[in-house]
Amino acid sequence: MALRCGVALLVVLQVAASLCTPTGADAQSRLPRTPVTLRVGPQRPDLVRHNRVEALSLGIRGQVRPETPWGPLSLTGTFRFGIGDLHPNGTLEVVHETVHDRIVVSGYHELTSIDERARDFGVGNSLTALLLGQDLGDYYRRSGATFEWTPPTAYPRTYRFRAYAEYQQGVEKETDVQLRRLWDDDRRFRPNIPAEDGWELGSSLELSRRWGRDPMRTRGGAEAFVQGGAGDFDYVRSSLGADVTLALRSHFSLTLEGQAGTSWGSPSVQRLWYVGGPLTLRGFAPRAMGGPSFGRARVELDRSFSFGRVVAFTDAGWAGDRADFALDEALYSAGTGLAIIDGILRIDGAWMLQDPHDFRLDIYLDQIL
Numbered sequence: 001m002a003l004r005c006g007v008a009l010l011v012v013l014q015v016a017a018s019l020c021t022p023t024g025a026d027a028q029s030r031l032p033r034t035p036v037t038l039r040v041g042p043q044r045p046d047l048v049r050h051n052r053v054e055a056l057s058l059g060i061r062g063q064v065r066p067e068t069p070w071g072p073l074s075l076t077g078t079f080r081f082g083i084g085d086l087h088p089n090g091t092l093e094v095v096h097e098t099v100h101d102r103i104v105v106s107g108y109h110e111l112t113s114i115d116e117r118a119r120d121f122g123v124g125n126s127l128t129a130l131l132l133g134q135d136l137g138d139y140y141r142r143s144g145a146t147f148e149w150t151p152p153t154a155y156p157r158t159y160r161f162r163a164y165a166e167y168q169q170g171v172e173k174e175t176d177v178q179l180r181r182l183w184d185d186d187r188r189f190r191p192n193i194p195a196e197d198g199w200e201l202g203s204s205l206e207l208s209r210r211w212g213r214d215p216m217r218t219r220g221g222a223e224a225f226v227q228g229g230a231g232d233f234d235y236v237r238s239s240l241g242a243d244v245t246l247a248l249r250s251h252f253s254l255t256l257e258g259q260a261g262t263s264w265g266s267p268s269v270q271r272l273w274y275v276g277g278p279l280t281l282r283g284f285a286p287r288a289m290g291g292p293s294f295g296r297a298r299v300e301l302d303r304s305f306s307f308g309r310v311v312a313f314t315d316a317g318w319a320g321d322r323a324d325f326a327l328d329e330a331l332y333s334a335g336t337g338l339a340i341i342d343g344i345l346r347i348d349g350a351w352m353l354q355d356p357h358d359f360r361l362d363i364y365l366d367q368i369l
Helices: 002-020 025-030 123-132
Strands: 036-040 048-051 055-064 074-082 088-097 102-113 139-150 159-170 198-211 219-231 235-247 252-265 273-275 289-291 293-305 308-320 331-340 345-352 359-365
Touching (some): 123 359, 273 308
Antiparallel strands (some): 055 074, 074 088, 088 102, 102 139, 219 235, 235 252, 273 289, 293 308, 331 345, 345 359
């Protein structure tokens, strides 16, 4: 089945290329040959990944870039197959990009993360899952189509509008393959979140703005997010977040970060808000708390050295029904960390400030990977 899907994808791309390529000597002299590229597995970092659902997943991608009356288009087909769940995945997308905006129309049957902004399919999470048995993502499968509008690739993504119609399905953990089991046979991945099955017709809008690039001056950012869906799940949810970094004397800096959100209606499990894990609440496992509303805060004091930054921090987070919010029900942690290679590699150790006061060490690559 997987081989047939891969061959079919290549045939579609080849046919598209032949249709877009002019025939005849006169036509070929007026219009250059349509560019066609094909990438397999390690040729592209995003075509190789590892997680507790797919285990090792390898992909193949073909791309055609024809000239059209509406300007240049990019037609890209991607097929991938995971050896853990033995489930084929595929996407086909058409991209039209100008100096003003980027528009993407796509169809897909794929594994996705409940938090797309966390880059759970990036190189960073794949490496920590394979080497350390630390998979920060939670996953479900979706099949459908989407329309997306963003700024051009060369510009900061200050906005992202997405409209979609898709069927969502829960998936289970299918593997415990990780190198850490070579010396710790009892090591296992945590279970995947029990996502709900159903149709969703929805849209989302993200707005963000960042200012300041000089590390010796104050810098920060703000973001807003709103999403709504109808079908088997009728809901609206939104969040606001902001952060500011104050440059202090003697290579010290202070970062303050906060985010909060809530929901209305009946969101599915995969559309609830969660806190826990190094990106939201260090010292706790991913998805330590979840619910229709959440709030979190973070304070970091760091000192820059030639090899990187040493950080002292405290995190706080809560998630649940907003009518039940109480500060004494929130989770708190404190710890220290090290950021090296321009902050790409992070090592954070944090203690829970409530019983049982457990300690958790997280080694991970930053979100940019």
